[in-house]
Amino acid sequence: MQNPPGRDRTHVVDTNEGGAIESRAGSDLSDNGHDTTHLPGPSLWPIGFAIGIGCLLLGLVISLLVAAVGAIVAVVFGILWAREVTREVRGEVPEIEPETRSVADEPAAAPAPTAEEKPLPAYTRSKFLEASTIGLGAAIGAVVTVPVLGFAVLPPFTGVEEREVDLGPIENFPVGTYVIASYLSNPSQGEVSRRTAFVRNNGFTESGEPSFTILYSRCVHLGCPVQPNGPIDEQARKELEGGIELRPVLAQSFGCPCHGGLYDAEGNRQAGPPVRSMDRYSFSIKDGRLVLGELYAVGNVSGTGANAVITRYPWSVPGTHVDGPEAWLYPIVPSQVTG
Amino acid sequence: MATSKRASVVETAVLAPLDWIDERTGAVRGTKWFLFRNVPRDISWAQTLGSATLTAFIVQAVTGVILAMYYQPSTAIDPNTGKPVAYSSIEFITNDVTLGWLVRGMHRWGASVFVILLFLHMGRVFLFGSYRYPRELTWITGVLLLVTGMLMGFTGYLLPWDQTAYWATVVGINLNGTAPFLGPWLAEFLAGGPEIVSEALPKWYALHMLLIPGALIGLIVVHIYLVTRLGVTSPPWSSEMAGRERAASEPAAARTGLVRKSGGAS
Ligand code: HEM
Ligand code: FES
Numbered sequence: 001m002q003n004p005p006g007r008d009r010t011h012v013v014d015t016n017e018g019g020a021i022e023s024r025a026g027s028d029l030s031d032n033g034h035d036t037t038h039l040p041g042p043s044l045w046p047i048g049f050a051i052g053i054g055c056l057l058l059g060l061v062i063s064l065l066v067a068a069v070g071a072i073v074a075v076v077f078g079i080l081w082a083r084e085v086t087r088e089v090r091g092e093v094p095e096i097e098p099e100t101r102s103v104a105d106e107p108a109a110a111p112a113p114t115a116e117e118k119p120l121p122a123y124t125r126s127k128f129l130e131a132s133t134i135g136l137g138a139a140i141g142a143v144v145t146v147p148v149l150g151f152a153v154l155p156p157f158t159g160v161e162e163r164e165v166d167l168g169p170i171e172n173f174p175v176g177t178y179v180i181a182s183y184l185s186n187p188s189q190g191e192v193s194r195r196t197a198f199v200r201n202n203g204f205t206e207s208g209e210p211s212f213t214i215l216y217s218r219c220v221h222l223g224c225p226v227q228p229n230g231p232i233d234e235q236a237r238k239e240l241e242g243g244i245e246l247r248p249v250l251a252q253s254f255g256c257p258c259h260g261g262l263y264d265a266e267g268n269r270q271a272g273p274p275v276r277s278m279d280r281y282s283f284s285i286k287d288g289r290l291v292l293g294e295l296y297a298v299g300n301v302s303g304t305g306a307n308a309v310i311t312r313y314p315w316s317v318p319g320t321h322v323d324g325p326e327a328w329l330y331p332i333v334p335s336q337v338t339g
Numbered sequence: 340m341a342t343s344k345r346a347s348v349v350e351t352a353v354l355a356p357l358d359w360i361d362e363r364t365g366a367v368r369g370t371k372w373f374l375f376r377n378v379p380r381d382i383s384w385a386q387t388l389g390s391a392t393l394t395a396f397i398v399q400a401v402t403g404v405i406l407a408m409y410y411q412p413s414t415a416i417d418p419n420t421g422k423p424v425a426y427s428s429i430e431f432i433t434n435d436v437t438l439g440w441l442v443r444g445m446h447r448w449g450a451s452v453f454v455i456l457l458f459l460h461m462g463r464v465f466l467f468g469s470y471r472y473p474r475e476l477t478w479i480t481g482v483l484l485l486v487t488g489m490l491m492g493f494t495g496y497l498l499p500w501d502q503t504a505y506w507a508t509v510v511g512i513n514l515n516g517t518a519p520f521l522g523p524w525l526a527e528f529l530a531g532g533p534e535i536v537s538e539a540l541p542k543w544y545a546l547h548m549l550l551i552p553g554a555l556i557g558l559i560v561v562h563i564y565l566v567t568r569l570g571v572t573s574p575p576w577s578s579e580m581a582g583r584e585r586a587a588s589e590p591a592a593a594r595t596g597l598v599r600k601s602g603g604a605s
Contacts, residue, residue: 041447117502155538156531157524185534189422192414192537218534224506258510295533315533317526329519334527 041322048077153331160338165292168240170210170285173201178228178251178265183244183292194243197281197292198228198254200265202305211306215254215267216279223318224258226278255279266308275321277301279309287339299323372567379573384572388460393559395453398560399491402446403548409436412544414500414537425500425540450492457488461497469572477565480558487555499542508543509535 052074057069165183171175173179179199186193188229205211219226230251238246252272254263262271267278277300282293299311313322316333361367367461378386420427432439454577461481464470470478497508512535516526531539571578 151527156527158548160532189537190414192535222510224510317523318513319517320523330523331520333523335533
């Protein structure tokens with residue numbers, strides 16, 4: 001098939017090999033004769049004009065003096081610009097210096113190039129442009145990406161401070177029974193932040209310190225809400241201000257509805273998939289009131305109540321081991337960094 | 340071939356504009372390249388599973404866009420219903436918006452259909468041995484599609500913000516948390532803190548409707564491009580040769596000129 005005239009011409013532009021620009025279409029490629037674009041010569045006046053306009057607008061806000069100066073600058077440069085643009089029309093021939101570029105390797109007063117002459121290094125300029133495109137692109141990319149990535153990733157780990165929660169006078173907690181305490185860990189977040197603790201008053205330790213066992217209700221298998229196995233005394237239910245609710249329960253074990261995890265009264269795993277003992281809260285007594293502190297993870301508890309010996313670890317998400325060789329899989333957990 | 344005058348008029352009216360477009364974009368040639376392919380004579384319904392998956396994805400995309408016009412990813416309590424805004428907006432879509440129940444149903448059931456089709460398609464490719472040379476990258480983009488497809492399901496499940504959604508997501512996040520080394524960090528990133536915070540819902544919504552589908556669409560384009568470029572394999576029982584001979588040509592030929600030699604004329 002014959003190519004229709006003016007179609008399917010092959011242009012091989014910049015073959016990378018010799019830097020040659022070949023075109024089989026030859027000179028009939030360019031629309032010679034018609035539609036030649038008419039470019040005005042290079043000029044600095046528009047920049048001055050733009051600065052003048054900028055000053056004028058700025059001056060309208062700041063001071064009329066600046067505006068006046070801006071207006072004058074704009075008018076002067078505007079006239080100069082207009083004169084230059086219309087020079088050709090008015091018959092003056094513009095003198096435009098041809099753009100020149102000195103090439104380092106070129107001998108200063110070179111005679112007309114001969115065949116033996118050492119060829120100029122290829123691609124010096126294009127190499128420079130290539131490197132600066134990549135370099136500038138990378139710099140701009142980094143400036144944009146780094147803060148955006150930080151915003152995407154950091155907020156969950158910053159400002160994680162554990163609020164102390166006041167559960168009221170310790171008389172609310174009868175010795176030897178668990179009380180289900182539910183509260184908002186962050187009232188501004190609303191019900192999403194509701195947490196539940198199982199609080200047991202153990203009386204006093206041998207040294208006379210008040211002792212509490214305070215278990216966190218989230219299952220250490222995968223985080224479901226663990227339930228106390230026993231009847232809840234709804235009659236004795238107490239509501240304190242700030243959305244805190246206390247309900248005594250007769251329970252000697254805790255069960256998880258999700259995958260059958262079972263814990264004893266000290267929070268040790270009895271059955272099912274959990275990988276450690278139930279998380280606990282540290283606590284303090286302030287003016288005779290029980291105040292919940294930070295959560296920590298528990299490897300194992302031996303002994304009971306006030307005599308319990310607890311292996312304590314920084315809190316980590318459910319499902320992660322805190323002791324034994326499996327714990328090597330989690331060398332640094334977020335709570336160690338964010339406190 | 341002799342054509343009636345009428346036919347040639349129609350041809351000019353319809354085909355001339357196509358020529359005009361093709362001359363400027365290559366779109367007509369591209370469409371022919373994409374659609375008018377040779378396939379082995381003994382392919383069967385099994386080879387349609389990929390297109391079925393694509394169709395399921397398109398249904399999800401369209402119904403999802405419409406659901407997004409009514410769904411609100413907020414955990415604040417709606418003063419009119421006393422329930423979280425997200426849950427109330429789902430109830431509104433299901434009970435009040437005309438045909439909302441249908442579109443939501445399509446999106447919810449379609450999600451399962453999509454994942455099932457993903458597995459059926461993958462099973463077909465596996466059983467036919469279609470992952471072999473030169474289609475390894477088709478398989479690899481397919482694996483990435485499988486992962487992103489499942490992520491769509493994982494992130495979408497939280498959005499109704501009911502008890503099932505919430506606790507399933509708690510378990511899902513903590514499952515991710517058990518991954519070695521970075522698991523606990525991933526879990527806290529997904530939850531927005533040590534436990535799920537209210538900002539987690541809009542975050543998951545953005546992942547579900549913007550980030551993951553964007554990745555999915557990009558992967559689908561690459562996947563289908565590869566399928567078009569490489570053609571479909573014949574089934575293992577075919578008398579025709581399955582797959583391709585390894586290309587005899589020097590593999591480095593294509594990269595000539597990619598890395599420019601420095602200094603001096605070449
Ligand atoms: C959004 C998900 C996916 C879409 C839309 C999709 C689409 C397609 C389509 C339309 C084909 C053409 C042949 C056919 O239908 O069997 C195809 C082929 C193929 N797909 Fe997928 N696919 C997806 C996921 C996957 C997955 C999960 C895998 C495997 C891990 C996979 C691996 C392949 C391979 C290796 C081929 C080439 C088969 C051949 O040439 O015979 N794809 N895909
Ligand atoms: S989450 Fe409690 S047993 Fe799995």
